[in-house]
Amino acid sequence: MEPIKASRRTFLSLAAVGALAACGTSGPKSSTPGAAGDGATYWFLTGQPQQAIREAQVKRFNDANSATQLKTTTFQNDAFKQKIKTAIGAGQGPTLIWGWGGGGLKSYVDAGQVEDLSDFFGQNTALKDSIFPSAFGAATVGGKIYAMPVETTTPIVLFYDKRAFEKIGAQPPQSWGDIMDLVPKFNAAKIAPFSLGGQSRWTNMMWLEFLFDRIGGSEVFQNIFDGGANGWSDPSALKALDEMQKLIKAGGFIKGFSSITADSNADQALLFTGKAAMMLHGAWTYGNMKSSGGDFVTGGHLGYMNFPGVDGGKGDPSDTVGNPGQYLAISSKASAADKETAKKFLANNTIDDASVDAWVKSGSISVAKSSKDRLAGITDKNDAEWLKFVYDTSANAKVFAQSWDQALSPTQAETLLDNIAKLFQLSISPQQFADSMNAVIGK
Amino acid sequence: MVFPALLMFVVFGVLPLIGVLVLSFAQWDGLGAIRPAGMANWGSVLSDPGLPHAIWVTFEIMILSWAVQTPVSLLIGTFLAGRQRYRGFLAVLYFVPLLLSSAAIAITYKALLDPNFGLGAGLKIGFLTQDWLGESGLAVAVVIFVVSWQFIPFHSLIYQGGVRQIPTSMYEAAAIDGAGRIRQFFSITVPQLKYTIITSSTLMVVGSLTFFDLIFVLTAGGPGDATRVLALDMYKRGFQANLMGPASVIAVLLVLIGLALALLLRRLGGSTTASQQEGA
Numbered sequence: 001m002e003p004i005k006a007s008r009r010t011f012l013s014l015a016a017v018g019a020l021a022a023c024g025t026s027g028p029k030s031s032t033p034g035a036a037g038d039g040a041t042y043w044f045l046t047g048q049p050q051q052a053i054r055e056a057q058v059k060r061f062n063d064a065n066s067a068t069q070l071k072t073t074t075f076q077n078d079a080f081k082q083k084i085k086t087a088i089g090a091g092q093g094p095t096l097i098w099g100w101g102g103g104g105l106k107s108y109v110d111a112g113q114v115e116d117l118s119d120f121f122g123q124n125t126a127l128k129d130s131i132f133p134s135a136f137g138a139a140t141v142g143g144k145i146y147a148m149p150v151e152t153t154t155p156i157v158l159f160y161d162k163r164a165f166e167k168i169g170a171q172p173p174q175s176w177g178d179i180m181d182l183v184p185k186f187n188a189a190k191i192a193p194f195s196l197g198g199q200s201r202w203t204n205m206m207w208l209e210f211l212f213d214r215i216g217g218s219e220v221f222q223n224i225f226d227g228g229a230n231g232w233s234d235p236s237a238l239k240a241l242d243e244m245q246k247l248i249k250a251g252g253f254i255k256g257f258s259s260i261t262a263d264s265n266a267d268q269a270l271l272f273t274g275k276a277a278m279m280l281h282g283a284w285t286y287g288n289m290k291s292s293g294g295d296f297v298t299g300g301h302l303g304y305m306n307f308p309g310v311d312g313g314k315g316d317p318s319d320t321v322g323n324p325g326q327y328l329a330i331s332s333k334a335s336a337a338d339k340e341t342a343k344k345f346l347a348n349n350t351i352d353d354a355s356v357d358a359w360v361k362s363g364s365i366s367v368a369k370s371s372k373d374r375l376a377g378i379t380d381k382n383d384a385e386w387l388k389f390v391y392d393t394s395a396n397a398k399v400f401a402q403s404w405d406q407a408l409s410p411t412q413a414e415t416l417l418d419n420i421a422k423l424f425q426l427s428i429s430p431q432q433f434a435d436s437m438n439a440v441i442g443k
Numbered sequence: 444m445v446f447p448a449l450l451m452f453v454v455f456g457v458l459p460l461i462g463v464l465v466l467s468f469a470q471w472d473g474l475g476a477i478r479p480a481g482m483a484n485w486g487s488v489l490s491d492p493g494l495p496h497a498i499w500v501t502f503e504i505m506i507l508s509w510a511v512q513t514p515v516s517l518l519i520g521t522f523l524a525g526r527q528r529y530r531g532f533l534a535v536l537y538f539v540p541l542l543l544s545s546a547a548i549a550i551t552y553k554a555l556l557d558p559n560f561g562l563g564a565g566l567k568i569g570f571l572t573q574d575w576l577g578e579s580g581l582a583v584a585v586v587i588f589v590v591s592w593q594f595i596p597f598h599s600l601i602y603q604g605g606v607r608q609i610p611t612s613m614y615e616a617a618a619i620d621g622a623g624r625i626r627q628f629f630s631i632t633v634p635q636l637k638y639t640i641i642t643s644s645t646l647m648v649v650g651s652l653t654f655f656d657l658i659f660v661l662t663a664g665g666p667g668d669a670t671r672v673l674a675l676d677m678y679k680r681g682f683q684a685n686l687m688g689p690a691s692v693i694a695v696l697l698v699l700i701g702l703a704l705a706l707l708l709r710r711l712g713g714s715t716t717a718s719q720q721e722g723a
């Protein structure tokens with residue numbers, strides 16, 4: 001299996017893969033000089049193993065369609081986010097727009113920049129049915145589908161170090177109460193209970209996503225997402241925020257967490273070097289822990305589970321959050337011929353057998369339902385177990401919610417991340433957090 | 444010959460400035476249509492409690508980094524102005540930070556200061572294993588330190604050039620009058636470097652308004668908003684929260700503050716121009 005170095009989050013914030021190297025490679029690299037000319041264009045992100053899989057998809061398409069070639073341009077993640085927004089705003093965007101769906105996609109829809117794909121999926125029902133239904137939520141705006149889920153589904157899971165639990169003679173937590181009980185035990189053994197890359201802010205957010213769900217059910221965030229007034233001061237929301245601060249005050253997180261970044265993978269390193277016992281993180285971190293963590297994964301020390309329930313909470317413990325998929329939308333400004341090319345690419349080359357195979361081999365579950373059939377072919381015992389776990393978590397989730405910062409509008413997401421950082425610093429109270437967030441609902 | 448310069452200034456200076464001014468009265472997410480918003484952006488930004496904080500942090504970093512950089516650069520510059528060969532060798536070492544980009548510097552310092560895997564933890568030096576970037580006061584201090592580390596070489600270079608311009612006859616005369624090295628430094632070097640100090644200070648002060656890359660990579664404005672300077676605030680509002688209007692308001696404020704500071708420093712220099720020329 002290929003080591004999985006990159007992650008969804010490497011696209012979302014600073015480079016995780018060789019941040020230093022990224023300084024010199026942030027410029028766009030075009031497969032054909034002057035790719036802005038005629039023909040369909042596709043911009044995507046650098047970073048392995050995803051980049052190679054995307055390039056192979058385009059190559060298969062171009063080999064099969066010599067008349068309508070797809071031209072690609074790759075970007076380093078941070079450069080991409082700004083460049084594509086500016087380019088779309090200026091009418092210079094690519095035909096195929098790669099993204100994370102949710103609030104970002106909605107802003108394109110509101111600006112009339114992306115094509116409604118409802119008819120396309122209406123005509124290609126087999127294609128639609130081959131994808132996990134949960135992946136379509138973040139592609140749907142106002143009942144219409146504006147993007148096709150492609151690539152991988154990555155839930156957020158609770159990782160733990162089996163060695164740390166053996167050391168203190170305890171079992172992995174089955175409830176929020178267990179977590180609170182474990183904190184003093186690990187601290188007494190000089191092991192931090194939880195690793196956290198708090199400077200990245202979205203890392204803290206994953207905790208709230210689960211606590212909101214487990215305490216109040218998925219409706220609490222759904223209500224906020226739908227623009228319900230004062231959604232953040234729902235009693236369950238306030239309780240979740242309060243529980244969060246209790247864990248922080250109890251010393252649940254490694255000392256100095258607010259200066260640790262996820263981009264450098266330091267949070268993962270804390271787990272696999274035995275400095276921290278547990279870590280709540282995206283499924284995409286598995287590959288890096290395997291390749292960088294010595295025998296942590298290969299020696300069977302890595303444990304994982306879905307986030308446990310909270311006693312008396314209303315949420316379904318099968319629910320998960322994370323990234324139901326990555327998304328490809330088609331620019332409404334492209335020519336009719338280019339749109340056709342793009343649709344052909346979507347239909348034939350994004351979740352074809354070769355792609356699904358490649359994603360599974362890279363340690364991820366593809367958004368295609370057929371991922372399950374591929375699992376039997378995985379020979380590495382650890383990988384097979386892990387992939388089955390990720391598949392089951394995604395497939396069995398009653399609600400697979402999209403990460404808040406992706407689901408909400410960019411304006412709300414930025415306020416949210418700011419306030420989460422302050423909440424974790426204990427510099428604001430749950431009520432203050434709710435007040436600041438209520439003020440931007442619907443913006 | 445004026446025309447090309449003027450054209451550049453208009454295209455890259457004046458036009459964007461006008462654009463920003465117009466946008467500060469508009470509502471725009473960077474994608475859709477630009478809609479006029481009247482005073483709404485100004486109202487929301489000026490009433491935001493985050494703004495005085497950002498201004499305070501900006502000035503705090505500006506003043507403290509000036510206070511650290513100026514004496515150190517002055518001393519190093521004076522030292523390096525000597526013609527001895529070992530000083531030439533040291534000069535090369537001192538100027539190394541000038542070769543590095545802000546992003547590379549920030550990433551390196553971030554790695555060195557990591558509380559769990561950084562220099563302190565690696566060498567088991569207790570003093571160095573602080574939560575450098577995770578505590579508000581420390582984070583500001585680190586930013587000032589790294590900024591100084593990065594720019595002291597540049598300002599030393601300016602001072603080195605300045606000191607070399609001072610006629611040696613003045614030092615010789617002073618030596619005959621019995622002035623020691625310290626006396627010479629304060630009575631000849633520093634007064635003679637008046638213009639250089641003003642130039643260097645203007646660059647530091649105005650430059651510090653636009654510190655962005657370094658802070659963005661080092662702390663991203665954190666912890667909380669402890670190092671969220673105006674330039675970073677502008678970026679976050681504009682490019683992360685998609686609020687180009689309010690971001691433009693901050694941009695206009697930055698321009699105004701920068702102009703005011705530059706004019707102030709010019710005035711400080713200008714008032715002494717006449718007497719200096721008379722003296723010369």
